[in-house]
Amino acid sequence: MEISKTYNPAEVEDKWYAYWMAHDFFKSVPDEREPYTIVIPPPNVTGVLHMGHMLNNTIQDVLIRRARMLGKNACWVPGTDHASIATEAKVVAMLRERGIKKSDLSREEFLKYAWEWKEKYGGIILEQLKKLGASCDWSRTRFTMDAGYYDDVINVFIDLYNKGLIYRGKRMVNWDVVARTAVSDEEVIFKDTRSRMVYVKYLVDNGQLTIDNEKGQGTGDKGITQSKNYIVVATVRPETIMGDVAVAVHPDDERYKHLHGKNVIVPLVNRAVPVITDEAIDKEFGTGCLKVTPAHDTVDYEIGLRHGLPVIDTLNEDGTISEAGKVFVGMDRFAARKQAIKKLEEDGLIEKMEDYSHQVGHSERTDAVIEPRLSMQWFLKMRDLSKPALDAVVSGEVKLIPNKFINTYKYWIENVRDWCLSRQLWWGQQIPAWYDGEGNFVVAKTREAAFEKLRMQNAECRIENIKQDEDVLDTWASSWLWPISVFDGFAKPDGDIKYYYPTSDLITAPEILFFWVARMIIAGYAYKKEKPFTNVYLTGIVRDKQGRKMSKQLGNSPEPLELISKYSADGVRVGMLLCSPAGNDLLFDESYCEQGRNFANKVWNAFRLVKGWTHHPQPLSKGEGSRTDVTPEKNQVAIDWFSSKLSSEIENINDLYSKYRISEALMATYKLVWDDFCAWYLEMVKPDFVDGQPLPVDSYTYNSTIEFFEDILKLLHPFMPFITEELWHLIRERDEKDCVINAEWPEALPSDKNIIEQFELFKEVVTNIRNIRQQKNISPKTPMKLALVKNKEPLPEWFPRLLVKLCNVPILIFGNTYPGNVLPFIVRQYEFHVSLDTTLDIAAEKARLMLELEYNKGFLESVQKKLSNERFVQNAKPEVVEIEKKKQSDAEAKIKAIEEQLGSL
RNA sequence: GGGAGCAUAGCUCAGCUGGUUCAGAGCAUCUGCCUUACAAGCAGAGGGUCACAGGUUCGAACCCUGUUGCUCCCACCA
Numbered sequence: 016m017e018i019s020k021t022y023n024p025a026e027v028e029d030k031w032y033a034y035w036m037a038h039d040f041f042k043s044v045p046d047e048r049e050p051y052t053i054v055i056p057p058p059n060v061t062g063v064l065h066m067g068h069m070l071n072n073t074i075q076d077v078l079i080r081r082a083r084m085l086g087k088n089a090c091w092v093p094g095t096d097h098a099s100i101a102t103e104a105k106v107v108a109m110l111r112e113r114g115i116k117k118s119d120l121s122r123e124e125f126l127k128y129a130w131e132w133k134e135k136y137g138g139i140i141l142e143q144l145k146k147l148g149a150s151c152d153w154s155r156t157r158f159t160m161d162a163g164y165y166d167d168v169i170n171v172f173i174d175l176y177n178k179g180l181i182y183r184g185k186r187m188v189n190w191d192v193v194a195r196t197a198v199s200d201e202e203v204i205f206k207d208t209r210s211r212m213v214y215v216k217y218l219v220d221n222g223q224l225t226i227d228n229e230k231g232q233g234t235g236d237k238g239i240t241q242s243k244n245y246i247v248v249a250t251v252r253p254e255t256i257m258g259d260v261a262v263a264v265h266p267d268d269e270r271y272k273h274l275h276g277k278n279v280i281v282p283l284v285n286r287a288v289p290v291i292t293d294e295a296i297d298k299e300f301g302t303g304c305l306k307v308t309p310a311h312d313t314v315d316y317e318i319g320l321r322h323g324l325p326v327i328d329t330l331n332e333d334g335t336i337s338e339a340g341k342v343f344v345g346m347d348r349f350a351a352r353k354q355a356i357k358k359l360e361e362d363g364l365i366e367k368m369e370d371y372s373h374q375v376g377h378s379e380r381t382d383a384v385i386e387p388r389l390s391m392q393w394f395l396k397m398r399d400l401s402k403p404a405l406d407a408v409v410s411g412e413v414k415l416i417p418n419k420f421i422n423t424y425k426y427w428i429e430n431v432r433d434w435c436l437s438r439q440l441w442w443g444q445q446i447p448a449w450y451d452g453e454g455n456f457v458v459a460k461t462r463e464a465a466f467e468k469l470r471m472q473n474a475e476c477r478i479e480n481i482k483q484d485e486d487v488l489d490t491w492a493s494s495w496l497w498p499i500s501v502f503d504g505f506a507k508p509d510g511d512i513k514y515y516y517p518t519s520d521l522i523t524a525p526e527i528l529f530f531w532v533a534r535m536i537i538a539g540y541a542y543k544k545e546k547p548f549t550n551v552y553l554t555g556i557v558r559d560k561q562g563r564k565m566s567k568q569l570g571n572s573p574e575p576l577e578l579i580s581k582y583s584a585d586g587v588r589v590g591m592l593l594c595s596p597a598g599n600d601l602l603f604d605e606s607y608c609e610q611g612r613n614f615a616n617k618v619w620n621a622f623r624l625v626k627g628w629t630h631h632p633q634p635l636s637k638g639e640g641s642r643t644d645v646t647p648e649k650n651q652v653a654i655d656w657f658s659s660k661l662s663s664e665i666e667n668i669n670d671l672y673s674k675y676r677i678s679e680a681l682m683a684t685y686k687l688v689w690d691d692f693c694a695w696y697l698e699m700v701k702p703d704f705v706d707g708q709p710l711p712v713d714s715y716t717y718n719s720t721i722e723f724f725e726d727i728l729k730l731l732h733p734f735m736p737f738i739t740e741e742l743w744h745l746i747r748e749r750d751e752k753d754c755v756i757n758a759e760w761p762e763a764l765p766s767d768k769n770i771i772e773q774f775e776l777f778k779e780v781v782t783n784i785r786n787i788r789q790q791k792n793i794s795p796k797t798p799m800k801l802a803l804v805k806n807k808e809p810l811p812e813w814f815p816r817l818l819v820k821l822c823n824v825p826i827l828i829f830g831n832t833y834p835g836n837v838l839p840f841i842v843r844q845y846e847f848h849v850s851l852d853t854t855l856d857i858a859a860e861k862a863r864l865m866l867e868l869e870y871n872k873g874f875l876e877s878v879q880k881k882l883s884n885e886r887f888v889q890n891a892k893p894e895v896v897e898i899e900k901k902k903q904s905d906a907e908a909k910i911k912a913i914e915e916q917l918g919s920l
Numbered sequence: 921g922g923g924a925g926c927a928u929a930g931c932u933c934a935g936c937u938g939g940u941u942c943a944g945a946g947c948a949u950c951u952g953c954c955u956u957a958c959a960a961g962c963a964g965a966g967g968g969u970c971a972c973a974g975g976u977u978c979g980a981a982c983c984c985u986g987u988u989g990c991u992c993c994c995a996c997c998a
Contacts, residue, residue: 021960187996205995212998250998300997313996374995387996422924423993430994525992560931562991593946594932600991602932610947613960620958627957679934682946697957704956782964788952789964795955843941874942886978887939895939902940 024583043090190388192334249301443487586612
């Protein structure tokens with residue numbers, strides 16, 4: 016059978032994914048085993064796979080596959096999030112392309128389009144995950160707007176309302192003028208923005224008064240005191256001037272004391288407003304005067320409340336100036352800003368303008384500049400509800416990995432503010448509040464239930480006149496129930512949830528620590544009296560090589576599916592993990608995927624080698640036949656060594672997994688396979704050729720090698736599920752259900768430290784000899800002769816025959832050297848000579864030895880210095896002193912040997 | 921403005937309670953090899969004042985202080 020020289024992943028991947036599915040290997044049903052559960056962070060239903068998903072889901076799949084192999088009942092629940100704002104925006108855009116305006120549609124019509132969209136595009140991202148190899152239990156796929164899920168969200172809302180934790184009120188909220196909805200504090204991104212600070216004159220109402228506005232009155236550099244009948248207010252939002260209802264100064268500000276209680280004229284609209292005093296004013300900022308616009312600024316709103324000021328809302332929900340603004344009505348806020356400046360200039364009311372850089376809130380979804388806006392919304396009181404979620408993380412009941420996020424988390428919870436739950440959108444769970452049109456409202460699940468309640472407040476109320484709240488809930492008010500709802504935890508508290516909850520690990524991005532993780536923990540304690548998961552693994556952000564976040568706009572993100580077709584799913588998975596240290600951002604580069612692909616190919620070729628062996632069905636006894644150069648005795652060392660090495664590495668790998676150092680676990684596996692297994696083990700046991708034919712391999716060696724290979728496939732499987740499954744079936748005849756996906760994770764047997772140590776010595780000798788070949792330009796095919804000249808302890812008896820195998824150099828002489836030219840080298844306390852046919856460059860050799868001598872003398876000196884330091888000998892631990900003493904004697908021996916060599920030259 | 925974290929080879933990172941081989945890995949680089957598993961490979965080599973400056977200690981990449989540079993989080997300074 017001819018096996019391709021390179022691994023061809025395309026058909027292999029589809030074949031095995033279908034095979035796993037057909038055999039229900041991803042499916043989990045509760046049983047007597049220990050559960051291992053992951054709920055996927057549900058991607059937006061409109062989403063397409065990006066590199067962040069690739070990383071996140073690769074890690075989840077690695078963990079779930081390993082758990083499955085460890086004999087746990089592994090359950091990975093997939094699904095999607097309805098993502099109200101994002102999806103609604105996409106549907107609106109799609110309708111606009113078709114010439115349909117959202118405003119022309121009824122709610123029902125719009126939702127019909129939205130659901131059509133969801134049915135058509137909603138599954139794309141999940142299909143893409145399958146290409147990556149994600150072993151989710153697809154039969155459990157959930158969507159946050161599924162009927163049952165929808166009910167859970169509504170029921171929780173009603174419950175929280177009944178407990179007095181949800182209230183409705185007119186508050187200052189973050190308003191997204193593009194999406195025309197309120198958004199939560201977490202959805203506001205502050206960005207450094209350059210604006211113009213405009214210094215606007217507000218004339219004092221009483222023409223008699225003169226005010227001095229200059230700092231350092233009369234003594235400043237200008238030397239001139241100007242008297243003015245105005246005060247100057249600094250603002251970056253002159254378009255809000257029409258909403259001004261006062262000018263505030265600090266009560267202690269000497270500059271303005273004479274104005275307390277006076278009126279000033281608001282420009283543009285010529286309204287007289289009082290000068291008030293408030294502690295909240297920063298005397299140092301701007302001119303120390305604040306224009307008070309309660310409708311459009313949080314601070315101003317609070318000042319307004321304290322002083323009983325009116326609220327003039329000059330903005331429409333789409334960000335245009337409202338009727339109440341009186342001027343620039345209907346104009347967009349930014350156009351109005353320009354116009355206001357122009358008008359103020361014309362009126363001579365601008366003192367000066369400055370460039371000003373500050374943080375401005377933008378909508379996470381639409382990137383529109385957020386307007387603080389007063390509006391009627393629903394809020395959830397967070398303080399008491401979040402208390403258990405704080406304790407859980409602080410006590411370590413829920414672990415954050417890496418734990419540097421604990422501080423951030425703590426700070427957020429401790430300072431959490433009430434959560435604005437309502438969104439002025441249609442796509443989402445509609446708020447179950449009902450109004451009778453006369454100022455009464457109730458919260459109830461159905462119209463009928465609402466009617467019953469409303470009748471208590473308003474006997475006249477008629478069922479056909481009551482109206483449900485138009486708003487929907489924030490998306491996160493549904494996804495915070497994800498770990499409970501995906502198991503029908505509300506509807507069937509004694510069902511699957513009992514088995515799977517709390518889930519094991521949550522793998523997600525730190526960006527949504529507050530949005531989602533914190534709130535899931537809150538909901539978990541509120542509704543299950545228990546944490547939703549034990550470990551939260553926070554992945555880094557995928558960036559490009561220049562450290563920029565990958566984004567569509569920058570166009571710096573590779574297309575994941577193209578990467579997969581180029582480098583194979585296994586290659587890309589390995590590539591993602593190679594560059595993702597735990598908890599740090601990763602600078603992604605395609606070359607990592609190339610490395611992953613090359614690694615897959617290496618494994619493939621190791622298989623080709625083993626597959627090409629012919630082997631005797633029975634172990635051969637010694638001396639049987641002439642072609643039995645390869646005997647079990649000869650390979651015993653290699654087998655013993657690798658067996659020990661394998662076990663100690665399994666231990667190491669398990670330890671790394673337990674610390675969630677996935678990238679390092681991969682690297683340890685990589686080196687075990689590439690270096691230990693391929694470069695050393697296989698090189699030692701592979702058969703020699705006689706007459707162009709490889710000698711048969713004895714069955715003991717053959718079977719051992721196959722078993723090692725199988726263990727290696729198991730260790731590789733979480734990282735490279737496809738190639739390992741393919742090889743699992745090629746390497747041995749299997750039953751239909753015998754797959755690596757459900758094979759048992761290899762056990763670390765007791766390993767022989769001694770043989771591992773001996774082998775390290777062996778490797779050093781081999782490297783030295785190969786180095787000499789390289790230096791002297793001697794082909795590996797040319798046999799060389801080696802002498803062991805000096806040794807304190809005997810070499811393991813197997814050295815000579817394995818040296819022949821690996822570097823074509825037998826040790827022929829012990830305790831003596833060769834006549835003629837020899838090249839010496841020292842490994843630990845052993846001195847070797849290689850016999851050379853070529854003449855030796857004495858001068859060069861002397862120079863080399865002198866260098867080595869000098870170096871060792873310096874080293875010895877530093878060790879002696881340490882040992883002659885009394886305080887070191889007294890204070891250091893005895894074993895440390897012992898080590899230093901050993902270093903001293905080794906160095907002395909080495910120096911002596913070098914000197915002897917120099918003498919003999 | 922407040923807080924957190926980071927700074928180790930050209931790149932990405934390890935380095936766990938200060939003390940094993942005068943600082944490790946992978947990739948990249950350089951040199952020699954198409955050696956019948958693999959050139960997506962083999963063999964070998966080079967490469968670091970552990971950001972900077974002080975301090976503690978017999979001993980510091982590691983602990984302390986300061987400086988510089990980067991990143992992230994939080995925050996209503998108009």
